[in-house]
Amino acid sequence: MEIQGLPGRLLADLGPAIASGEIPEGAVLRGEELEARYGVSRTVVREAIRILESMRMVASRRRVGITVQPKSGWDVFDPLVIRWRLAGADRSAQLRSLGSLRVAVEPAAAALAAVHATDDQRRELGALAVELTVTARAADLATFLRHDIAFHATILRASGNEMFAHLGDTVGAVLTGRTEHQLMPHQPEPYAVKLHREVADAICTGQADAAEQAMRTIVQGALAELDATLGS
Amino acid sequence: MEIQGLPGRLLADLGPAIASGEIPEGAVLRGEELEARYGVSRTVVREAIRILESMRMVASRRRVGITVQPKSGWDVFDPLVIRWRLAGADRSAQLRSLGSLRVAVEPAAAALAAVHATDDQRRELGALAVELTVTARAADLATFLRHDIAFHATILRASGNEMFAHLGDTVGAVLTGRTEHQLMPHQPEPYAVKLHREVADAICTGQADAAEQAMRTIVQGALAELDATLGS
DNA sequence: CCTGCCGCAAAGGTATGACTTATTCAAGAG
């Protein structure tokens, strides 16, 4: 999953630092300086920088150096960028953006899933809905989270749209993040769990509209809760 | 915008070749071979490969080489990947995916824009709606396209959500692509143009629901037309 | 004092050779 080797270590250090604003927009890094700071060769520095450049987080120009680009230009859909932002000072802004994205995408995905899901996927969703209900009653947050992530990822995958499917990991990161940072009630709300069952039912029985509506209620609720917790 | 230098040239060649399936999944490239084929040094090859690797299109392993990864793992939101796929054999699949994404995102963006757009952005939208109406009557497809792209990009930006905003270029690529490949009527449909005016009106007057509905009609229409043209 | 030309120097870009390390595969020992 991760970028390997020494360039990976550089990236794991520079990426979060830039994402969090610790290295601010407009800052200039020199390759030679990075070589010294990390005790690596030019090759390694250049490869790491190239990757950051392909994410539009930095731009490297001759006679100037490597300048940190304005946040507005970054590839905000890049999984690494999302993770780095979720980990740092930008966490709440990133959660808000992703919240809106979920409100847009997940209901549409649920509707498509009701039409396109395979039998296995429908079975899987039914099973996950049951698991969610049980672990919610038991207040087993860790297991609940795992199944919740699987639930949403399965629907995104079942939509049959590759782009939706790829948001599965991102949604997973959101759910993990909000659980880790106490942005959720200690025990999942029974109403939310009921809605998950409704979504699963609707998808299993091929009711696209019902699936879309129930899912919309879920993600709108999540967004509202987020806004409430983070303040406005 | 583009990746510069020799690695950029490598990328511009390998990326489309992989995206189009010309270099199939599972194929193995050797660094040394690429050096020879393009007449460049290791440095250059490695940097290009690193970028493809960060897009999850290839993976490089010792003693094995550089293997092309299954399409299902690619960073399908990366602008380069999208462009490469739009340019090659995958064009229709990519257009379908993006069509669904638009149906999900643009109505939501329109609703948000009705609330968050600045005065300048509302003015801009009004002006663009007028331009669309005029150029549609004149059947000036090139100008129409330019304004259409600006229209959708402005709404996405006005939504206030950075992730939506970044889809502006992608939507632009879709609109350009379908015009270039005769996936559109020779003269824009008057009804579609009317809907654009409705969206602009609704956003200018802050009517989120109306904006969302009109926009949904637009993008659903575009998707339906696409499905009809590409066949099923 | 301002303007424009010119050349230097600083920084990234590319090339290359040597060396390191991980990993596959096959040969040989048990």
Next chain:
DNA sequence: CTCTTGAATAAGTCATACCTTTGCGGCAGG
């Protein structure tokens, strides 16, 4: 037949040299 071991291979890293672009300062001329 299995397990171990070793050699071959390809990527990973380093150090160095040289090329190319470009910003800036100085100098000449207006």
